[in-house]
Amino acid sequence: MRGISIRAVALALGIALASLASAWAQQQQENIPQENSDAVARKLASLLIERQTGAAVPADRFWAYEADFNLDGFSELYVYVADPACDGVKCGLFVFVLEGDSYREVLGDIPGARLTDPAKVGFGAFKRNGFLDFQLDQILASWTGDHYADSSTFPATSLDGVAFLAACQKSKSSEQPEEGEAEQVAGECQCQFNRFQAIGFSQASLDTYTASMGENFAYPNGEKEKAWLALLKDAEDVGTGCGVVSGKSQWQPAYFKHGDQPQQKLDFEAFLDACPAQDFILTNRKTGSPDRALGLCGCIARELPTQGVTQTGLDLLTQYYRNDISDADVEEQDADLLTFHDQASEACLSQFPAK
Incomplete structure (x- = not known):
């Protein structure tokens, strides 16, 4: 199976990931949006790594980037903690995903x-259970539904593909x-059939999908509709993955309504300390837990x-989140700042993961 580099996916999907080699990165032109994204990722990762390992990690011993592993528009965190004598427990590679109320590694x-x-x-070129496969040297990791596991441990099936291949072609x-x-x-149809077997499609599911290519297929409704839509989504993901393998297509992230203003490089430390503790963030119906508040604040x-928003504006919002100043105080100093803040918040909440 053809693998796809993190850098290549970053370019294809618009994910803000930096080079893994610092010397190479220093040769590149300044990329302020990426630097801002990296700065936010590092702050969030520093908190999560400390919780994961039981100790704070010095800033010069780790890097962290955003990566949208499930293409839902809300980024996961891809982290590396360096240690020459790494034990594989408190150092090395980590991926943090906001699932339910908590960030989990x-x-x-x-x-x-x-x-x-x-x-x-x-x-990797394919998705499984909604997340992109993840190539770790010789190990291809796939999503179980709540974590990554070695793809070789997943059950496969042996299917009769004669009818499918004919209908597909x-x-x-x-x-x-x-x-x-x-x-x-x-070749495209064979790729899809091979993948259906690799992800454990049942013969009944394959037969249903094959029938859907015919002219007289009756689309399920009622209680059967949910199962049909899930089957169709899996089949569509297989089709996209085969398109990636052939070079005909690429994965696309969910649409996210970003602002369009030129960015300045900002220091987010104080804002990201204040934001998750603010009541209107913590108690929002889409948050409701410290980790979800942290994730929302990172997005904002x-x-x-x-x-x-400039550094002056961000510092003003930090005071606002600390309850040091009121709405009126903010508007007196910057009439547009709360509007910009609300637009950023609404964009993030529109893509925020469900509990």
């Missing part, structure tokens, strides 16, 4: 995952095929510069 169940050389890490073939098109279509911090 999701690589720890894979033996040796933390010790993977970061230069040998990348995304018919649906993809044009009335006047060009030279080589038949072979290309056959990333979005504020896209609205044109």
Whole structure:
């Protein structure tokens, strides 16, 4: 299976990830949006790593970046803690995902995952259970539903694909095929069939999906509709993954309504200390827990510069979050700041993960 580098996916999906090699990064032109994103990621990661390992990690011993592993528009955190004598427990690679009320580390169940050389890490071409596969050197990790596990431990199936392959090729073939098109279509359909087996599709699911390519298929409704939509989503993900393998398509992140203003490089430390403790953040119906408040504040911090908020404005909002000043005080000093803040907040809440 063809792997995709983190850097390549970052460029393709618009994910703000920096180079894993600091020397290379120093040669690049200044990228203020990426630097702001990295600064927010480092602050959040410092808190989560301290909780994970039981001790604060010096700033010069770790890096952290945003990466949208499930393409829902809300970023996960990809972290590396350096240690020449790494034990694979309190150092190495970490991925933090906001699931339910808490951030959870999701690589720890894979033996040796933390010790993977970061230069040998990348995304796979396919999704499983909504998350992109994750290549860790020779290990391909897939999403179980709440963490990553070695894909070789997942059950596969052996299916009868005669009807599917025929229907698939018919649906993809044009009335006047060009030279080589038949072979290309056959390859795409075979890729999909192979993937259906790899992810454990049942024969009944494959037969249902095959029938949906026909003209007289009756789409399920009522209680069966939810199962049908889940099956269809899996099939669509398989199709996209095969398109990535062939180079015909790429994964796209969920749409996120960013601001469009030029950014200034900001210091987010004080804001990210104050924001999660603010009652109107912590008690929002979409948050309701300290970790969800932290995740929302991280998103707001990333979005504020896209609205044109400067360091002066961010410092003013920090005072506002600490209850040191009122709405009127903020508006007196910057009439537009709360509007920009609200636009950033609304954008983040629109993409915020469900509990």
